[in-house]
């Protein structure tokens with residue numbers, strides 16, 4: 166790095182308050198500002214399997230923290246998030262130094278690949294990731310439907326409330342396109358009790374479900390599952406129509422759904438619009454050498 170007075174150290178060497186503070190500062194000018202409290206950060210770390218000993222912060226002697234990057238691990242999969250440098254310290258090699266440390270730590274932990282997400286118009290970050298070897302793997306889309314779009318037609322089948330834990334029993338089979346890291350079942354588990362479950366039944370069997378979270382006048386569709394024996398076209402439509410009719414004054418949102426998810430054309434047909442786009446990028450990590458010489 167061009168500034169030897171900036172040290173890259175493990176994130177578990179500093180306090181939760183300092184980590185929350187540097188994340189909030191690094192993302193203050195971001196299109197989706199991430200202002201987090203230390204309690205929220207603790208919850209994120211637990212839910213997303215973030216490994217603070219493999220995560221890193223940039224420390225400037227006399228000035229405090231100037232950057233951060235988080236590393237999470239699930240089996241041999243690594244996930245990088247929260248990479249940010251305070252504005253006055255950007256373009257000086259700090260972001261690259263943190264990213265290189267995270268990749269090193271992922272390799273040390275025997276990860277086979279690392280993934281991350283980035284807004285498609287975040288040119289500085291994309292340039293950094295591409296030059297490090299990350300390649301675009303797929304797009305993730307945030308969908309919104311505003312109440313001004315008007316009510317949807319009354320569907321032939323109606324969604325009914327259902328126990329959330331029952332609905333997610335066969336999660337993988339109900340998601341042919343794997344969700345992003347933060348929407349994998351493992352990430353959702355700690356929050357399941359704060360979500361509402363909705364089931365659409367066909368002939369007595371659940372054919373589709375939605376897990377929702379109300380935030381003011383927004384209804385966040387946190388997860389939608391489609392039974393493997395049917396299609397999104399057949400059952401997601403009445404499910405979403407029912408939810409819209411029960412929440413007519415709400416903004417409906419579905420954050421960062423993989424573009425190839427079978428739900429995408431259904432959302433478009435029901436008047437949802439794409440509000441934001443991300444790339445999911447992936448870096449293959451060289452296998453560990455036998456013997457570790």
Ligand SMILES: CC(C)(COP(=O)(O)OP(=O)(O)OC[C@H]1O[C@@H](n2cnc3c(N)ncnc32)[C@H](O)[C@@H]1OP(=O)(O)O)[C@@H](O)C(=O)NCCC(=O)NCCS
Pocket residue numbers: 191192195248249250251254255256257258259260261262282283284287288289290292293296
């Ligand atoms: C993305 C970010 C972490 C980069 O940190 P940084 O310390 O400024 O980056 P570096 O100085 O190490 O630069 C590394 C590379 O990034 C790219 N880069 C950095 N700033 C850039 C810019 N303004 N335009 C284009 N590329 C840029 C270049 O490829 C650069 O390599 P080079 O210097 O060899 O050309 C920083 O811009 C940031 O904190 N942004 C706000 C938060 C954010 O967007 N995080 C990423 C979320 S996915």
